[in-house]
Amino acid sequence: MDHSFCHCPSSLAVWNLAHCNDLSNANDMVETLNDIFINRPYDADKLSKIILLCWQIWQKRKNVIFRNEIFSPHAVVAGAAAFTRRLNSQTNTSSCVAAHSNNIKWSLPSSGYVKLNFDGYVFQHNSNFASGFVLRDDSGCPLIAYTRRIGKTDVPIAEVVALRDGLLSARNRNISRVIAEGDSQLVINCIKSTTSIPSKLSSIVKDIIHIATRFEHISFSHTFQEANFIANVVANHSHVLGFKFFSAGCYCFKFRLL
Structure with missing residues (x-):
């Protein structure tokens, strides 16, 4: 996993393009994620960004192996951005739907639960x-x-x-x-x-x-x-x-x- 997401030059290029400096300089993926999401204040936007980029990196790497495609760091970043736009557009198809979606959020459980x-x-x-x-x-x-x-x-x-x-x-x-x-x-x-x-x-x-x-x-x-x-x-x-x-x-x- 460290090679796929940290040491591979193509993956490093993705993190640099996406301005994810923590991961572009990482030696150990697990330790780096621990530091970002456990030791620091929780950042939902950064979590979503890293998950989407990891998803795209893995998909593109599979396509290189099984479909003989060329790995493009720019395509990885663009794919993650396009997914985010599609997700946002689905909650903004109309003002009513957008207002409804914005009011539906995960809520904390009661204390002790x-x-x-x-x-x-x-x-x-x-x-x-x-x-x-x-x-x-x-x-x-x-x-x-x-x-x-x-x-x-x-x-x-x-x-x-x-x-x-x-x-x-x-x-x-x-x-x-x-x-x-x-x-x-x-x-x-x-x-x-x-x-x-x-x-x-x-x-x-x-x-x-x-x-x-x-x-x-x-x-x-x-x-x-x-x-x-x-x-x-x-x-x-x-x-x-x-x-x-x-x-x-x-x-x-x-x-x-x-």
């Missing part, structure tokens, strides 16, 4: 699915983010798998108070038993309900996609970067190949 956001993601070119979740404390600090590939299935299964994984992770870390949020109304209704549970979800939903009894307090609620964006990004990274990733205890980032 941890918020679990979960989501499923489908990679369009091969119809494979991934699940992902992120746990954040009452100050908004990420405790752990996790993603894994689950093969060919469908969105509801990917989302209940993500929810189950998130709850198990919370219990393994002795977290006792959880607010679980997802953008699938079906999944939330199944957990709350306010709708009939599809047979394909039945066993996993039973697991979730059983795990939920082990918490001191837990709630399940539906949220909009705008407020669940980070969970979607986490799930997406299983396909884009090809590995699971963790940010554990807000002290370190660990990257593991699948």
Whole structure:
């Protein structure tokens, strides 16, 4: 990973073009990310910028190998910028939509609680699915983010798998108070038993309900996609970067190949 993102001349050119001086001078990717996002004040814009650039670097490197394309640092930066513009344009298609979107934001959990956001993601070119979740404390600090590939299935299964994984992770870390949020109304209704549970979800939903009894307090609620964006990004990274990733205890980032 250090070679791909830190030592490779092409990647260095990307960081220089994007004015990411910390990464253009980095020797160790994990230590540098720790310094930027753990040891310094949280900067959401910088986090988004680095994630998008890493995504573009990885995609372009794959294209060099599998499609014999030429790696262009300018194309990487332009691709990240274009994605940002598309994302912004989707929330500004009309004044009403823009106002609505601006009011939908992720909110901190109550004091003493941890918020679990979960989501499923489908990679369009091969119809494979991934699940992902992120746990954040009452100050908004990420405790752990996790993603894994689950093969060919469908969105509801990917989302209940993500929810189950998130709850198990919370219990393994002795977290006792959880607010679980997802953008699938079906999944939330199944957990709350306010709708009939599809047979394909039945066993996993039973697991979730059983795990939920082990918490001191837990709630399940539906949220909009705008407020669940980070969970979607986490799930997406299983396909884009090809590995699971963790940010554990807000002290370190660990990257593991699948």
